Amino acid sequence: MRMRNKPWAKPVLDECPYFYDDPFRPNGAWQNCFAKRQPMHLELGCGKGTFIARLAAEHPEINYLAIDMKSVVLASAVKNIEQVFQEHGRSDRNVVLTAYDIERILNIMKEEDIVERIYINFCNPWPKSSYHKKRLTHTRQLQKYQTFLRPGGELHFKTDDDALFEDTLGYLKEAGFEVKYLTRDLHRSDYPSNIDTEHEVRFCEEGIPIKFLIAENLRVRTLDEIEWKKRD
Template sequence: MRMRKKAWARPELAQCPYYIQDPRGMRGSWLEWYPKRRPLHIELGCGKGVFTSEIAAANPEINYLGIDLSDDVLGVARRNIEAAFEQAGRTPDNIALTAYNIELIGDILSPQDVVDRIYINFCNPWPRTKHHKKRLTHTRQLEKYKRFLAPGGEIHFKTDNADLYLATQRYLRESGFEILWQTKDLKAEPDAIDIPTEHELMFAAQGIPIKAITARLRDPVPDPAKDSGREDVQAIREELEKLGYPNTL
């Protein structure tokens, strides 16, 4: 369900120091934008910012970026951020918001924008088969995330949708991720540390179990052929040096 237009949202965002109006212009320089260079975590589809505001206020040693398509919903997120940081007695210095289509995430994040963790909370399940590629956890999207996700970087995923939960496990494995942890009922996990989103609170009130997955990007498998080639080149270089030839390799 779409949020009603909020006349105050865009004017407030225009005056917000941590709202990025031109995210494409930030491509390749996100790490330098924050006052202090710290690990970068992003939430894709941050909505009203309930999750992002709480986790950013509680973790000053991490920089956060919340991305959503709607300016109106980000206006609400800004207010939630201000409230969360005021309660924490802090200035919002480790958080940024921007509006962009996540299907085109490569337009605003490059391999230089090293992201250590991605949060995907209650994204659209796109239940019709012909729309599955629009899912934020689909292999098509995961391949885009891998371009800027750090080696060993993580994806933290939550959903109320059983089909999306099962499909996401397959998508992750197909894209070279290792599933570290998963649950069909987050509330039943005694050791789970959870900051609920607005959707999570709504579904929990309806008695719908929350499914969750934590996955890590596997290290790339070494290519023996490439490694062998590098060793051959190095051996040739050494032989040329012994014979007194200039090293042109």
């Protein structure tokens, strides 16, 4: 765990019942980490969790799994989740947090972990072309997500970075996603239900337009689809 200079973070995570310090343990059964079996959405690179806190508090009918590589920011996420759930008068927590490197996500997420929606907000743009493969929206990553993102499932992606956004359109096409909604200025768009992330607030204050899209996973894996319908 990387918790340099943040001595408060470890006790917060140690005491948090919905922080999983061993992301390998669920082994294809992340649903078992939640109180109820219901559709699961995933946030990749959740940071301090202001987005997932509000989303989860407003949607008790969804289970939210949020991953970030930095344990210290997940400790801040716990604090934010606790505050927002208190404000909503909710005692149950439909959120699970874990720390892991998303580039290696298939070590901890399996085909059985059926996900209906993925959120990626303000991931690192990795501007140098030699690092593009590290982008969380790169084709290579999208193909990994298709292991557990069900056919018809959605990717919701926000960024401040023009080049990353335009390149991501190509990555999506290459991996077999169809863009269903797109705006290059989210805060001046007709999109009805945006929740700001901590980075979004900062970029908006600087006057940078937020690029946003929703893309549907068209990759059909017949056996998975049948499995999913059996669970429905």
